[in-house]
Amino acid sequence: MNKDQKIHLLKSLQKDIRYDGRKKEQFRDVVVELGISHSAEGSARVKIGKTEVLAGVKMALEEPYPDTPDKGNLMVNAELLPASNPEFEPGPPGEEAIEISRVIDRGVRESKAIDFEKLCVKKGEKVWSVMVDICTINDDGNLLDASALAVLAALTDAKFPAVSDGVIDYSKKTDKKLPLTKLPITITAYKIGDHFIVDPLPSEELAYDSRLTVALTEDNEISAMQKGGEEPLSIEDIGKVIDIAQKLAPELRKKLKR
Amino acid sequence: MAIKRIDGRKANEMRPITAKVGVIPRADGSAMFKIGNTQAIAAVYGPRDLHPKFLQNPDKGILRCNYSMMPFSGHGDRVRPGGNRRSKEISMLISKALLPVLNLEDFPNAVVDVFIDLPETDAGTRCAGICAASMALADAGLLMKDLVSAMSMGFLDNEILVDINSNEDCDLGATDIPLAYIPSMDKISLLQLDGGVSKENLMKILEIGKQKCLEIDKIQRKALREKFKE
């Protein structure tokens, strides 16, 4: 977006009108679908407006890390598929994919949503590793929040595969769900000029000055944060974003319950 | 004589198929093809500018296919993202299967990129990928002489099987014969085989495969028409 176009956008935001008619603090329609891949132990599809993201959970039995012999593992990996955006190229994850992976990982891990001790099979020898992969299908803005929601949804869908004689039989699923204690919701707010918006369109993603991602548990505890963008934020700005996130998180969390 | 297939199908029965066009709004063309538990999503971008410049050819464009299984789509363990020898070979084969219907001279110096991603697999993935890619290319408005359909045939215990699943392919060790067919040319643009089969049986397999591809072709056309009807 060039300078004049940004001025034009700011004029619109001044009236609390975004280019698709939404208000600044309004999400597009959110749709969550569980169990979209029979190959995964748990999976989900999240659509926010036309943005679409898939997430899948694979579980494996591995040796624990030496410093946490009685805890299972979590790994979150985001793939920004070239299919979803003409600017994405095939290849190893770039900055954007890595940031999405790590921010979502922190949101899940630091909220203690998964009790890693419950993933221990034999201390020091065998633990469950939970691997969540995100694959973007269509990028119409806000891949980060959509991916975070998809990861949570996939985790709520996940069931342990059957194990016999210490070997996993992936073709058989048990009824035992992955134990989740919390449902952290991730919301990112973007500052354009003096305005804060959520759930950006691609054009808004090109125009923002700074952004702040907040992950919140049900009791409004902040489990993760990440600031992005080239401009700095004031403490007052940060407080405003947390308020917005706390206001909008419950509605998103509702989409996770069946 | 009749084999009992794990999903109760008859030897010449395909798994249920769903096809939908226009599933990725951002792409120039896109389609989803699902057969049994194998699902392929294809996105087409192009014709578009080709980089690096040294790849550009002033006489004709290039078709670039990229086949990739999503990490959670495998049969057992997680599939490490980032291509391997198998996916590179399949990408190349899919490209070759689609080329006969395209005219590369229509877009000199440019590239048509086809990305095929699979959220779930149960054998027959390259064929599902070709079916999805073919619809996606048409959706993108490319000039094509025809659509391409593909089907994975199998041979097990002296019996010809249509549309083998991974149980038959991997666990029971059936001979796997994926093929792609172009109806208007009556020609085959993809053919592979691994296993053991006599020439006589192979000829029969190809004829049956052709018929099944014609059935798939009808489904692909219907899916394309449905998208543009709205």
Place this chain on the structure above:
Amino acid sequence: MTDEAFVKDKDIVVPGDKIASGMGFLPGKGTYRSDSDIFAERVGLVHIDGNVIKLVPLSGAYMPKVNDRVIGKIIDVLMSGWRIDFGSPYSAVLSMKEATSEFIPKGADLTRYFAIDDFIVCKIINVTSQRLVDVSMMGPGLRKLKGGRFVNVNTNKVPRIIGKEGSMVSMIKQATGCNIIIGQNGMVWIDGEPENEVIAVEAIKLVEAEAHKSGLTDRVSKFLEEKTGKKVEAVQNFKKR
């Protein structure tokens, strides 16, 4: 052998569909002949005009044509001109002499006239066989676009969005009070009050989605009246004389 058509007028055809058979038919653009049969070569609406099989494409990238008015973005400043991207696989060049009637001294800083990320309305003046494109800013209505917002539409739907003699876009302009410029390449520029821009975009998207259906003009007119709360003038008034 008799000539035979296998599709009806306005049927949707898909590559490889057999449209007609017989040497009496002529294959128009988007169709091809193989032996005595005529097949569709792309997705489109078939139209049998006498003995010519015509096809109206429903999707596909914009292919540059001489005299087309397009909206593009400056992506590079060259030695004696600028490179323009207008969403086609091929970029275009705007040479210094086609840019302005002002005299540009040698060695001048070209960014004073057009800088990277500027948007312009220009006209295509040349397309070579290798798809190299030249554009010009010399002509009525051709200028740099300041501010406003952009929307991308399917290039194949542009004629419908413009309407007969500009009637459709004029109706939308009048109802919303927005300035609207439509490039043949599917890029649309809109400039007006924020709430009216939203209505204009929705109206344009409505035309794009229903371009091939009948009764569209009335539906758009009704939509505009509902959204703006004002009566829309009769469409005939919008046709240029």
